[in-house]
Amino acid sequence: MEKNGNPEYQYENGNGDVATSTSSTQTTQIDGLTGFNRRSEDVGDAFGSPFFQSQSRRSLGISPTDKDAWFYNMKHKHRGKAIIFNHENFEVRDLKSRSGTGTDCYHLEAALRNLGFDVTPYVDLTLNEMNKKLNYWSEEVDYSDYDCLLMAVLSHGEQGIIYAKDGPYKPEDQLWGRFTGDKCLSLANKPKLFFIQACQGDRLDKGITMRTQVDGGGSSFKIPIHADFLIAYSTIPGYYSWRNTQKGSWFMQALCEAFNKYGFELDLLTMLTYVNRRVAIDFESNVPNNTLMHQQKQIPCITSMLTRLVKFEKKNYK
Template identity: 40%
Template sequence: MWLLWIKRYFMKQALHDVSSPSPRLLSRTNLAKDKYRYKMDYPCMGTCVIINIKNFDLKTGSLETRNGTDVDAAELEKTFSKLGYKVTLVHDQTADQIVDLLRDVSTQDHSNSGSFVCVLLSRGDEGGIYGTDGSFVNLDELTKFVDGNGCRSLVGKPKLLFIQAARGNKLDDGTLSEGDSMDGQTPSRIPVEADFLYAYSTTPGFNAWRDTQNGSWFMQSLCEMLRRFSGQLELMQIMTRVNNKVALEYKTTPGRSGKRQMPCIVSLLTKEFYFP
């Protein structure tokens, strides 16, 4: 009887040791998670600036009204508000006004924010977008305001840019498929361009499609995937699902020969990013 009790005691102790990680192991696990995941326990998720360009000055000639973009703007405002962002939505800005808006962002204190989001909805070409006056704004000119030199309170924090604009005039016909800084440590220097995500609606040189009634393929897919998977999946996983939806579920009407579109995600993020 005594031997049986001892045997049961040690069996229970062994099971407890296997199923209950030691405090030291848990501590190492948490440190590893912190190292590879952006800190998001700030009072605010951050600022989200949405610049929606629908109407262009008549003197621009070839820049036509972007019907359907207001649908995107409204859906984006709702989506990022639900994610906890302080959303600023502006319409029909000239090139100078767009630059001034991002310059103003750089002067604000983002110490209590975990990230920054900027959404650009306009006509564009490779490297940038057009203001309502037809003047071209280089994307580099905008991002310099929130990079490591332009805004110190955003250093080390994710800066997400979502761009709905053409990057050229080429059309995609598709192809046949065979099948379906740590607390307590000395601050370290990081690259000025670190912690950016550029999510383009299309690949370099190609057109980007927008439904005049339902909004653009890319932005509508982005909002849907953010609604469905925020809090579950890491951002790059979410963006992969956006890519999947746009690439496989959308094509133009038969009159346009069923053209396709492939988003382009360029990540300079240094850690995993999870929405709450």
């Protein structure tokens, strides 16, 4: 259940409460000298059957970016599709309304449109409704003329799950798992960006006090199906995510600020480092009537499988 120590601050959680060697020195020396010339094999660090096969089908896609390029190709006809799943009201027991999420959605939509995204927001969808929308976006849309895909989810959550209006789901299955390179070929080797504003647990971060001390081509290549993803959570696993009921969540406030100030100037990972710093240093909970919740901190968590830098370029839509 969502805890609320002050009407101005809320939290996004859903339920509240050695091997030894017997080889001789001579053998070791000979192996060491000749081993570099022998053909080697790669092995997986997995426990279990070595005959397990991935379920992904064989696919051949056309890479929109040169194999050795530092930056993704962001010069397609359109910037990209942006989908926002905004959850404010719930049918799940003990999940309170997320006051302030409308502000998050409004500012995020505006910031993304300013970057050139075609934005589609959804409000308070059930699991079944989300499933139908995600089927459409992952199976029916052709992204050939788009730079990238961006998806944001604003909701309650616990570690490993996010809530739709009527129940929880695993984001790796329901969200980004649908857009891997083998399933959505027109997005292969393009950035797929996911931003999750939700709690990942009920732990609190009281922080520590710091004092500043100043010292003065045309070839083909194969990619993993999970390459080119970026998943940014508002907080680290196990911890609360804070939201102001009037100004919106700390993470979305900082993210929209970064997009608006530096969207065409800095690459995405640099912007997200700025977001981390803003949330970590400039935000602190203000719940003076609850000593447990008062003066708490938060740090976003970014997982990157990107293989190049994402730099949004201004487009000339004539």
